[in-house]
Each structure stands twice: as structure tokens, then as C-alpha cells.
Amino acid sequence: MGDYGSGLFVREGIPDFMRNQALPRADVITPNQFEAELLSDRVIGSVEDAKEAARFLRSLGPRVVLIKSFKPEGAEAGSISLFLSSEEGDFVVTTPELSFEIAPHGAGDLSSALFLGHLLREKSAARALELTADSVFAVLERSKADGSRELRLIQSQAEIARPARRFEARRV
Numbered sequence: 001m002g003d004y005g006s007g008l009f010v011r012e013g014i015p016d017f018m019r020n021q022a023l024p025r026a027d028v029i030t031p032n033q034f035e036a037e038l039l040s041d042r043v044i045g046s047v048e049d050a051k052e053a054a055r056f057l058r059s060l061g062p063r064v065v066l067i068k069s070f071k072p073e074g075a076e077a078g079s080i081s082l083f084l085s086s087e088e089g090d091f092v093v094t095t096p097e098l099s100f101e102i103a104p105h106g107a108g109d110l111s112s113a114l115f116l117g118h119l120l121r122e123k124s125a126a127r128a129l130e131l132t133a134d135s136v137f138a139v140l141e142r143s144k145a146d147g148s149r150e151l152r153l154i155q156s157q158a159e160i161a162r163p164a165r166r167f168e169a170r171r172v
Contacts, residue, residue: 003034003069015039024061028119030112032069045073047083047092047172054085063087064125066132068111082111082133084169086125091169093133098140104151111136114160126169134163 001010001018019039023029029039037044040053050072054065067083070092075081080097084090114135118128138159142152153160 001031001035001038003032019060023057026062028064028066028116029057029062030066030068030108030115032108033067033071034069036065036067044070047072047090050083051085051090051172054083054090058085064119066112066115066129068108082129083172084125084129088124088126090172091126091129092172093129093167093169095133095137095167098137098144100144102149104140104143104149106151107136107140110139110151110153129169130165130167131163133167133169134165135160137166138163 001015003009015038023039031039033044033050036050036053036057040056042049042053042056044050044053044067050067050070054067057065064086065084070081070083072081076094078097079094081092081094083092111132115128115132118131118135119125122128122131135156139151139153139156142156142159143150146152146155
């Protein structure tokens with residue numbers, strides 16, 4: 001629906017529809033931090049804020065909330081995180097944030113798709129979180145190495161299917 005810097009890029013009424021109609025019917029949601037703030041009507045500046053927002057969002061229906069592009073205040077410079085809230089608990093996984101001259105589009109969509117796939121296969125939201133971070137980081141690394149403005153999905157098939165274990169989720 002939107003992001004920091006660019007604001008909303010959906011038409012008026014979509015955020016209300018998502019909050020009031022879609023969320024109660026969803027099992028899993030994967031908003032970025034900007035969207036999670038919008039949907040929960042809360043500022044998310046810390047891990048505790050993310051927990052509160054995710055609890056609220058889960059109270060509306062979803063069992064699993066994955067907040068992408070999570071950058072809490074005080075986070076290590078050059079890092080980016082994923083925040084997960086589910087019946088298993090609350091978890092954060094942090095990776096280096098790769099810099100691009102022009103960032104490729106689609107990393108958030110890739111994260112959402114891979115998380116759902118890993119969740120369905122692994123049956124553990126925490127494990128799916130780790131695998132998602134591993135896979136997405138590998139794709140971004142490959143894209144950067146190739147100097148590509150497009151995500152190098154085909155070239156990263158092996159890392160998507162069976163990512164090397166690099167990042168560990170920590171319970172928060």
C-alpha cells in the first residue's frame with residue numbers, strides 16, 4: 001500500500017478496506033513497517049512497539065504477522081530486520097542492508113511469497129522467518145553482484161529452494 005518516503009501508492013479507501021475487510025479474513029499478513037503502522041494506527045519505533053502493533057493486528061484475525069523492512073530506533077546502522085509475531089512468539093531476524101545505486105523492486109513481494117512457501121512447508125513461523133531472510137538476502141546479494149536493477153531470481157534458484165543458513169531468528 002505504501003512505504004516511507006513515497007507514502008501511499010494505493011487509492012483512497014484501500015487501507016480502510018484492508019483493515020476492516022481483509023484482515024479479519026486473513027491467516028497471514030506481511031506488511032512493511034509503514035503499512036503495519038497504518039493498519040494498526042500505531043507508530044512503530046521499537047521492538048516493543050512492533051509487539052504491540054502485531055498483537056493488535058492479530059486480534060483482528062491473522063494468526064501470523066510478519067513486518068518487513070523493520071528498522072527500530074537504535075538499530076545497528078547498515079542493518080534491516082524482519083519482525084514476526086505468531087502463536088510461537090515474537091522473533092526478529094536481522095541482516096546487513098545491502099546498498100544499491102538503484103534498489104531493485106520486488107524484494108518485499110519476494111519476502112512475502114517466500115515466507116508463505118516456507119511456512120507451509122516447515123509448519124513453523126520462526127523457521128520460515130529464518131529461511132526467508134536467508135533466501136532474500138542471497139537473491140539481493142546476487143542481484144548486487146551482477147549489478148542488476150532486477151532481482152536475479154532465476155540465477156538464485158538454488159538459494160531460494162535451499163538457502164544457506166546464515167541468519168538466526170531471536171526471540172524478543
